[in-house]
Amino acid sequence: MSDTEIEFDTAGITRKFMYVNRKAPYGTIYALEVLEAVLISAAFEQHACIVFIDDGVYQIKKGQDTAAVNMKNFSKTYGIIAMEKEDADEDEDMDMVWRIIVEKESMEARGLSRDDFVIDVEVIPSDELAIIMAEQEIVISG
């Protein structure tokens, strides 16, 4: 019997995905689960808006050290996401737009600024972010 190869042909099917992060890391599993979904999205070359709202902004706070709580510091994985975004931005053959967005109001309410994050982000006020959200085809929330 010949080997069966399963192929996922997603050529030509590119949808607008938004990933909504609203929970602080480590206290619940939400943040890690959304991150895993984002990484899957990268494999299938889909458009992705990764947004951080409310306590979700703490997911990408600089200086996380989880050694003493025996959990994986997954803020480092966002470095990989930032690399994916760079690839998408630079590769003209790849029809893939990635944006990493922090809601301005959530950031300011927590005394944070753009320099506090492990990756470069777009800081966007809620009224503009609402319009971007309304344009999405698939929203994955955590």
Place this chain on the structure above:
Amino acid sequence: MIHTVNKSPFERNSLDSCIRLSVKGAPILLIEDGVLAATRGTSVSDKVAAAMDDHPMFVLGPDLKARGLAEDDVADGITIVDYSGFVDLVVEHGTVQSWL
């Protein structure tokens, strides 16, 4: 897009964030503990009433019933839907954003 909120407005900020980040005209459906926002005479009633200027507001009947809340307890202007009404709303409005 339709927005769902499943957390109590007395415990979490999910409803606040939903209102802040939804465009005018987008419907909001209150489910699970989110239905508590639909009751009249609470500390969040004014906020919900103000949101209804911009958003059609729905609440899931079975979740109200489960919590001992009657139709009479629901604030004016909020539409009570059953599970098939929930499905109809999703079919009509497409993408769902869940405020968890």
